[in-house]
Amino acid sequence: MNILLLNGSMRGNSSSSLKIAEAFVRGIVEELGEDNTKVTKVNFRDAHIEHCYGCFCCWKLKKGECVIRDDMDTIRKQVMEADVIIESFPLYFFGLPSKMKAFMDRMINFVSEYRAVNGDEATGRFLHEMRYPELMKKKLVLVSACGYEETVDCYDAVINQFDKICGHDNYTRIFVPQGGMLAEKTFENKIARYIVKFVEAGKEFAKNGKLSQETEEKLQVPMLGHNTFAQAINLNWDEEGVGPYGKIVK
Ligand SMILES: Cc1cc2nc3c(=O)[nH]c(=O)nc-3n(C[C@H](O)[C@H](O)[C@H](O)COP(=O)(O)O)c2cc1C
Numbered sequence: 624m625n626i627l628l629l630n631g632s633m634r635g636n637s638s639s640s641l642k643i644a645e646a647f648v649r650g651i652v653e654e655l656g657e658d659n660t661k662v663t664k665v666n667f668r669d670a671h672i673e674h675c676y677g678c679f680c681c682w683k684l685k686k687g688e689c690v691i692r693d694d695m696d697t698i699r700k701q702v703m704e705a706d707v708i709i710e711s712f713p714l715y716f717f718g719l720p721s722k723m724k725a726f727m728d729r730m731i732n733f734v735s736e737y738r739a740v741n742g743d744e745a746t747g748r749f750l751h752e753m754r755y756p757e758l759m760k761k762k763l764v765l766v767s768a769c770g771y772e773e774t775v776d777c778y779d780a781v782i783n784q785f786d787k788i789c790g791h792d793n794y795t796r797i798f799v800p801q802g803g804m805l806a807e808k809t810f811e812n813k814i815a816r817y818i819v820k821f822v823e824a825g826k827e828f829a830k831n832g833k834l835s836q837e838t839e840e841k842l843q844v845p846m847l848g849h850n851t852f853a854q855a856i857n858l859n860w861d862e863e864g865v866g867p868y869g870k871i872v873k
Pocket residue numbers: 632633634637638639640641712713714715716717718768769770771777801802803
């Protein structure tokens with residue numbers, strides 16, 4: 624299984640979302656074996672990804688080829704070669720962070736132009752066809768950490784967006800609250816125990832090609848109880864001399 628892990632957090636390797644995504648990937652690799660898996664990680668922080676110009680040259684002139692030459696040339700090839708694409712990103716303003724969105728916009732050449740079915744004899748239907756139907760066989764997994772205490776309602780816009788793009792049953796959601804706490808050294812032991820369920824989820828995914836709704840819901844359970852989280856988050860902001868996600872919470 625060829626796994627492409629796209630890290631859309633500008634925190635790079637310090638990303639909490641990535642920590643979860645890597646645990647999930649570890650589970651897949653443990654289940655299928657190292658010889659049967661290949662993992663490619665791309666840090667968007669280090670990648671040159673221009674914004675889509677909106678020129679539609681890829682649809683009109685270049686038959687699927689984007690006019691912009693940047694790291695998307697390589698990333699598109701990696702997407703084509705992957706069996707599983709994991710988009711790992713923090714939640715920003717209840718949506719995707721801008722570089723992950725830029726990546727998605729630049730994938731518009733993977734669908735064909737939007738046009739009326741049957742032209743003059745139009746049936747009233749309009750559609751985009753998949754330029755590369757083999758894309759339908761690939762699995763998409765979203766992994767995202769957010770800062771709030773719980774994920775409740777936080778991911779509505781993201782889910783709405785991907786439901787429209789892929790269909791609700793055609794992609795996997797791993798959404799995790801209290802993301803900042805996953806970088807908190809004080810909670811090292813708690814984090815190590817918390818992470819195990821994402822490794823297990825990776826194994827389930829490797830076996831079944833998807834996660835059950837029950838597992839998706841279980842993965843959203845916060846690491847900290849209400850009072851501990853409240854204390855930790857306030858100390859984090861209030862305590863002098865302690866940077867974001869400092870080290871002094873008991
Ligand atoms: C610009 C910005 C916007 C954010 N918006 C939200 C938000 O809408 N909801 C939320 O729960 N957390 C929000 N957060 C917090 C991040 O989602 C959180 O810190 C996350 O754990 C970061 O993940 P990462 O380490 O993978 O980058 C925001 C953070 C930033 C910097």
